Amino acid sequence: MRRDMERQPEVLADLWRRADAFRSADAAVLTPGVGGRIFVCGCGDGLFAAQAATGYAESLGLDWRAVGPLDLMLAAPDLRDGDRVISISMSGNVDRTVEAAHAIQERGAPLLALVNGDGSRLGAIATRKISLELADVAPFLCGTASYTATILALMLLAQGAAGRAESLDVDRVGEAISAALRAADAVAPMLSAPTGIRFLAAGAERGTARYAAAKCVELTRIPAWSADLEEFAHSQYWTMPATDLVVMIANQPAIARYANLNCEALRDMNVVTLAIDTPEAPIANATHRVTVPAVPPALAPLAMAAPVQALAAALARMTGLDPDTRLHLKNDTLRFRVSRLLTRRSLLGTGQ
Numbered sequence: 452m453r454r455d456m457e458r459q460p461e462v463l464a465d466l467w468r469r470a471d472a473f474r475s476a477d478a479a480v481l482t483p484g485v486g487g488r489i490f491v492c493g494c495g496d497g498l499f500a501a502q503a504a505t506g507y508a509e510s511l512g513l514d515w516r517a518v519g520p521l522d523l524m525l526a527a528p529d530l531r532d533g534d535r536v537i538s539i540s541m542s543g544n545v546d547r548t549v550e551a552a553h554a555i556q557e558r559g560a561p562l563l564a565l566v567n568g569d570g571s572r573l574g575a576i577a578t579r580k581i582s583l584e585l586a587d588v589a590p591f592l593c594g595t596a597s598y599t600a601t602i603l604a605l606m607l608l609a610q611g612a613a614g615r616a617e618s619l620d621v622d623r624v625g626e627a628i629s630a631a632l633r634a635a636d637a638v639a640p641m642l643s644a645p646t647g648i649r650f651l652a653a654g655a656e657r658g659t660a661r662y663a664a665a666k667c668v669e670l671t672r673i674p675a676w677s678a679d680l681e682e683f684a685h686s687q688y689w690t691m692p693a694t695d696l697v698v699m700i701a702n703q704p705a706i707a708r709y710a711n712l713n714c715e716a717l718r719d720m721n722v723v724t725l726a727i728d729t730p731e732a733p734i735a736n737a738t739h740r741v742t743v744p745a746v747p748p749a750l751a752p753l754a755m756a757a758p759v760q761a762l763a764a765a766l767a768r769m770t771g772l773d774p775d776t777r778l779h780l781k782n783d784t785l786r787f788r789v790s791r792l793l794t795r796r797s798l799l800g801t802g803q
Contacts, residue, residue, distance in 0.1 A: 452774045455588045455595045456632060456760050460625025462585060462596045463753065466603050467621040473607035474616060476581045480561045481612040484533025488514040489612060492523045494548055494794065495665060496594045497539030497565075497601065502658030503752035504605040510749050511613035517658070520551035527554040536562045537608060541583070541597055543571030546796050552576045565604055567597065581608075591777055593669050595760050598662060599628075599753050606750075619750060627744040627754040634741045635761035638725070641739055644769050645696035645723070647674040650759070651683050651710070652700040659700055659752050663759035670767040670774045680709060691722075698725045698759075699734050702743075702751035707732035714738075727758045 466473075483489055489508070491501035501517035508515035518526070523536070530536075536555050540548045543564070549572045555562045556576055564570050564577035567585050574580040583600050603621070610617060648667055652660035660677035667675035678687050680699065691697075697717060699710035707728055714724045714736035726737035729745050741758040743751075767774040781787055 459596050459599050459628050463621050474611035480563045480579045481535045483535050487533025489535050490516045491537045493539035494545050496598045499658045499662035500601040506655035507606050507749040508609040520547035523551040524554045527558045530560050539565045540573050541567040543573035624753045627746050628757045631743040631757040635758040638739050639765035647695040649697045650677045651680040653680045653706050656700045659755045666763040670763045693720045700727045701732045704732050710734045711736045
């Protein structure tokens with residue numbers, strides 16, 4: 452997993468060299484009509500990446516809607532003629548995503564599939580498909596490089612849909628990722644295994660918070676949740692034990708100011724807090740800080756994911772699990788089988 456995290460700058464640089472292919476891939480399929488929306492559908496990492504790319508897509512003037520497959524199926528009958536759809540699945544075999552794609556196909560709306568490889572069942576349904584062409588470092592790894600690559604690919608697709616060809620400082624993002632991993636490595640030894648982890652964010656970084664909770668769930672047995680930074684006080688907080696770790700994610704000063712106040716308040720309960728912040732948006736009141744070098748706010752989700760990847764891997768090892776194999780998932784045969792019944796019935800019995 453560490454090698455997969457460390458190769459993210461290289462993966463993003465390689466993807467950037469294919470920028471024109473992504474921009475042009477959706478010219479006919481994704482350019483919305485007048486008043487048209489772009490529905491971006493995925494499960495798990497795909498949905499989180501779609502949320503993380505929202506700020507950038509909206510900055511291009513797009514009406515960008517990150518949705519899960521069930522929400523897309525519900526929306527399908529009421530799609531407008533100008534609406535377009537991106538469906539994300541690395542394997543192309545997530546049943547709910549494929550079923551939603553069939554609903555879009557029946558509606559007659561253009562559908563672009565973002566996949567990794569041939570796209571399997573999803574690729575066969577889509578109007579058009581484009582692949583990340585990202586080779587796996589090892590089988591059954593937790594999504595790291597594939598996640599940030601998906602965000603960048605969505606940003607490039609958004610450029611194509613908006614008829615724009617903006618330059619993105621991918622080299623600067625890559626440097627920030629490497630620095631963020633080093634900063635997270637320095638903080639990890641200061642942490643002890645918490646009873647639970649709460650990831651709080653706002654704006655596009657809500658996608659990062661949801662991604663972070665999912666990585667901790669996949670790699671550790673520590674319960675993890677995500678929440679809106681503001682709404683946490685009205686929901687999860689009331690049942691949270693003081694032995695949980697609260698992680699605040701902020702890349703903009705307005706968010707950091709509020710996170711700072713939250714850290715100060717939680718200190719009264721002796722709650723340990725961890726900030727994932729930037730020099731321009733410091734959360735100085737946090738117990739621990741991982742400060743990510745500044746990148747443009749719209750590109751920040753590409754870099755802010757790195758510390759949570761390192762944190763999840765460190766907590767896995769801290770609790771006696773191997774993030775490189777995740778055998779604790781496959782060895783729990785009943786739970787693994789039920790997970791396939793919940794998400795990928797078509798893969799039941801294949802070991803995937």
